[in-house]
Amino acid sequence: MRRMTEEEGAPEQKPSPFLIRPMTHEDMPAVTALEQASFRNPWSPELLRRELDHDWSTILLVEEPQPDGTRKLLGLAIFWIVQDEVHVLNVATAPEQRRRGVARAVMDEVLARGRARRCVLATLEVRRSNEAALGLYKSLGFRPVGVRPNYYADEGEDAIVMVLDF
Template sequence: MREPADTLAPPPNVRFRRMRPEDLDRVVEIEKDGFRHPWSRDLLERELAHAWSTILLATEEAAGGGEGVLGFIVFWLVHDEVHVLNIATALEARRRGIGRALMDAAADAGRRRGATLATLEVRRSNAPAIALYLDLGYRQVGVRPNYYADEGEDAIVMVLDL
């Protein structure tokens, strides 16, 4: 039996907002901590500048005041489709429901803007992410062979009807 990933609801003090340029250092840090082949700072800056791209942050009030970034999701809204490009949660925020909440927030943003479908690709070896996406209602519709050129790993293509 498959154990649902990231099943906890996020704490009630978690808020969502669009990324700003001053958030870039923290987002780069989360990205580097989360992936063997992280997106570059330049790529994240370009996504921030594209009108069709949204980088949504999950934040909470930091212990000493201010705001702490817990994770982020990068998605595009193209016609009636939300396409999730990247999602990462800070090491200290994992297993708190942040990834699930970010995925839900992206789907909700798409629905509000008329999207009827959400799509993503995920590494075949990323079992925790696949479990989360299945738990959210995504289904596998295909495979992109050698999609991740760094290791020649296949991508599982998943979709969710919104």
């Protein structure tokens, strides 16, 4: 587990209260519940299990320590590192935890892992209507490079393809 801290050069702030760690099979019930709470069309337990079992896929969980010693699941990211590229498949934040920096914390960790593996770029798709996510990704340095029409077939919504050059 890694406790997230502010990036070097950023204004002095207190460390993040979030813990970020890889998902295990024991986390499946909590992760499934997070997916269902976060999305109209959540990833199924079977799809999550397949991603968890792929060597090239990583699922990171964002947790917050609780006063009773337990940890509360706040969010997650699912991504691949293939050769010199990071591809982000899914970022989820529990609805009641949004606007607390959960997605930023996990994306910072995803990108740090890509840099450590000497990746040259990161890619992702995001719903055209997801203004909060678009704003986050732009603030991290991603730029829109294209559109995938009707990518989200459930509602016929386009995806904005975004790229970050390391």
